[in-house]
Amino acid sequence: MKKIYHFLGGVYFAIILIFLTAIYTAVGTFIESKTSSHLQAAYFTYENPFFRSLLVLFFVNILIASLRRYPFKPRHIPFLMTHLGLLMIISGCIVKSLLGYQGAMVLKEGSGSDTIILPNTHAIKIENKQKSFITPLPFFGNKIKTPFKDLLISITNFEPHSEEALMVFENEKIITQQDPYEFAHNYFIANASIIKENMSYPLSKVLTKSSFTKEEQTFNIYIDKYYEIQSFGNQNICVSMKPSKLILESSDKKIYCFFFNKNGFIFHYIFENLPEIYILDNGYGGYFSQISLPKNFDTWSIEYLKEKEQHLIQKELEYLFSDVDKLPKPMQIFYNSSINNTIEPSIYLKNYLVEWKQKGTFLFNKDDWLIKSLDFSTLSSSDLSGLFWTASFFEKLDHEQIDLKDVDLDFVQETLLRNKTSDEQELEIANKLFMLGKQHENLLIGAKKDNESLFCAFLKINGFNKKFNYNEFCQQSLENEDLFYSYSKVTNSITSKASEQKWEENKPMIELELRDGEKKENIKLSYQIHNKGLKWPIFNGKYLISFEPLTKKIPNKFRLREAKKILFPNSSDVFCYESDVLIDDKEETISMNQIVETKEGCRFYMSSFQENGMMNAKVAIFTVNRDPAKKILTYPGAFFLSLGIILLFWVKNKNKKRFHDTDL
């Protein structure tokens, strides 16, 4: 026993310990150099239980070595002082790790906080609208207890590193097996649903037949708010498509974006690089993405859209022509003529309107047989006279570019002096001319006009250029606005990856199985190192869940008022990093080499600073720590050790001989 005691306090043991620690430390530094990771070096060496036990043995060795000199004599003072100093430093480290804390505070300029993030800790945070709860990952087992009733969480998987993609983003693997178009089709069918009386039905069940071919690139569900699905009787049913946007990466590294508009049409755009996507936070409802596309992002989809819209116009015209008596007068003429010529009136009128839209005027195609065959004889002679007047006027206006001011009619002057031809003014003129013409029937006897001019005038008088404004049918926004925004719900896709060499860059991933009563959900979460990541809704927004480091409340309220980076004159070298802060409403300034310590013993250091840019505000990272042992153990210990070593050197010279004799 005594032998062991002497060995433990002996110089051989001390040398062995020092040697082992030194070698171990050296290995640690080479690991750190090789991997650039302090965390990894610390894991294998400095924080390894073996290394820790070496430190404990050190403590024992020094303690026994000191005790062996009992009873102490004055000449022992330097020795004891040195070794006492060492003991105090080591115990200071132990006390700090038990009672003190050290963490980080990541603050945007202008924000404040009273909690710190404890680095390298892993915890699950769950919150509902009443309370929030955070718990570290369990040491043993895979169950996590929560204060929420019925909510059970169990960990099914943990990976040290992962990659998170925040969008509807499927990776390459899916695409290489399938055609992207076909995939898009199936994906939409699977995810589209019909909402009927606030209930949602999957579209794939409702629509048994659908076609989507690459050649046509159509998707035959044109259902929108204008239409009802007949098979559902008289109930109003609208279809909403989820998601309305799909981003895919194909094997040739191109990014396909598919969009689903309200009418159920798919159109797409191919990016060379992933476009910028903005995420909008909708609280418990989850996240939505917004993507901006270039002007005319895809010409075919606009053309395609036009065709589809024409189809809709035709449908509307069919509906219009179904009740002839209610038709406006020019339409009746048009209808009669087309019936006489055995043409479907809706198709003809649609073509007419499309051309109208394209040419910007309704005076076109004079030789068109349909226009020629129009029969105005059903009109009264006074109406015809008014029509003549109007037609003459517009003919002149359109063909000869007459200046309206030259027209010797007071009311025209009055109307038009302000400015030329808005639609309403044209209508007003047309109507007034028409009335004028009606009154001066006799003036026009024998005069002749083109059918076409007459018809156009007739349309105008009846306000058709307003009512059938083609633009309302086509999505103007596609052509006129620079950006096209598409909103869709964001999901996250997390894939596990091999651990990085630099462990600091790892982003762990956790897979959870959640039970809420009967309901069951699985979710993958990726580690949010600064607690600034996204919280994901579970059970339809009943809870929000995230995977982040543990936090700790500190006794002080801390607010970053301004973070500054001051440069040397005309230089990019930094002279000074400085932060103006409020600690418990007291103004302080923190800079490198100048820290603030509060009464409660919290110390604030400015450790990092990120300048503001296009996408972010100024961010400063503060290290906050509390070390209760510092003033009573570590610093006095350091003092004793330093003083002891100097004394040891001095006393040694004086008592050299005696030392040798007695201490051997």
Place this chain on the structure above:
Amino acid sequence: MTQTFRLIILKIFIINLLAVIFFPSSSAAQTLNNEPQKILHSESLQSPPIDISYFPQDKISKLPVLYKGRIRPFSVASKLWLYDINMRYKVKGSKFIPFKASFTEDLIWKISLFGPEPWNFTRIFFVKEPTRKVLGLNFNKKRFTLHDLNLAIENVKKPDSEVNLLKRRIVSFKTPDILMLPLANKQAEFGPLSLLENEEDNFTLYSDEHFNEIRTLYLALKESLNKENFVHTQTLSFALVDKLIDSYQDIESKPLITTQTKQLYAPSAFMLELEDILYSSYLLDIIFVSYAIATLLFCLYFIKSKPLFLHIGYSFLIFGFLIQTGLLALRSIILQRPPVSNMLETLIYAPWIAVLVTIITSFFSKNKILPLAASLIGFILFGIIGTSELNQSLENIQPVLDSNYWLTIHVLLIVASYGLFLLSGVMAHISLFSYLKKGIINDGTCKFITQSNYIAVALLIPGTILGGVWAAESWGRFWDWDPKESWAFISCATYLIIIHAHKYHIIRKLGLVIGSIIGFNVVTFTWYGVNYILGQGLHSYGFGSGGQTFYWVFVFFETALISAAYIKKIRLKLN
């Protein structure tokens, strides 16, 4: 005149000679190149195309200007500027300058007056070989004209980082970023003289009176330049430079930037004077040479045993030491901080401590290995400084280190301990050589090695712990096993083992000597290896590269030496 310059003169001479021989009728350069007259100037690099007679050469070198964030004398700033453009620079030698010493200052002064056009055809830009390839320039030449480079850069489709750097150098040449007017704004920026052309109100830190005088002189100078009245120009140039120097007293020693926690002061005229002296002197070379001679004399003393060698050796050692003290003092005064903030400064400071201790010891000890060891350390370290490409210019300090209190306590202690460890290490080497030769180790030397180790440890451990306190005060943790910290610990551990083992007679003299050599290597690694080989951790301000091969060769040599000693010991035992 240095070698390069002489070579250039020689080259020009030969070219001219050949030209005169083969083409006697025409000017040499013109005929050789078939290019316009301007080329003549570029070939004879010394004569810029505009008459320099009105250049206020002597005065202007004292003018305080701003370059790279520091106020420096014009002479210094222009040297640094030339290095940045020409990629050839040594603070102390003039061998890098292919022009007359005054050329740079003259050049900058004229560029700021006339613009860079007159030098379009002067070969001033040094271009590295890979960049030359990218730019498609003539392989045989190393320096190119502004004209050449502008053409070449235009044709480059994908400029790499080197080309971009070159572009920045060209911009720096066209508008030298050596700025002369302290602007009255918050960032304490400086501006070029040309600002005077636009503004009438005082926008500088100078007093209104000074500002108006400077402005009047500048405008008059510009006008007389336009009129090509060179005599008048000369007078005005002199007056303007005089006035600028005179006006510096308005900002001298006053705070330029004031933040909540610290201030940046404009250096005093005296400090600028010292800086000029430091850059134009040959202190490092003088120290190197005196230590080299001292080493040689001490060696001679060991061979011939004549006390004369010893005495002269000592006087050279002391001479070198005095100059070294002066150098350290100059750097401290100019930079207003202890001279231990980068690798170069520690390389100067550590041998200073070793020599200081030797000189003090020499008063009460007659050991002759100590001075040899000290001079050898000086010789080797200053040799390393001379051959390596360490940045020798005086620069601003990083915010992390900007605490004179801690810098003094922590770094001075640690580097002082390095000096002593070097001393004990070199003495151990000498002893080991003598052991290999004679089989015995001198008791006195052993005593010195022990003493040296003791003092060094007594400096290193408090120094390291105080470093911990500094870290606790400015980063928030006392100890984190950062590589530098780890290796400081390993150094301490190594010497603690040696001290304990030697004290308790686990090892004897040979063990002590070998131990000190191992310790010496560990300290070298802590000092150099952590920054240059590991290159990781928070002590990143000292990081660099270079010399790795030499280091590993050295370590191999040390291993061989220790093995040889061990073999010798076994042999002696057997006998």
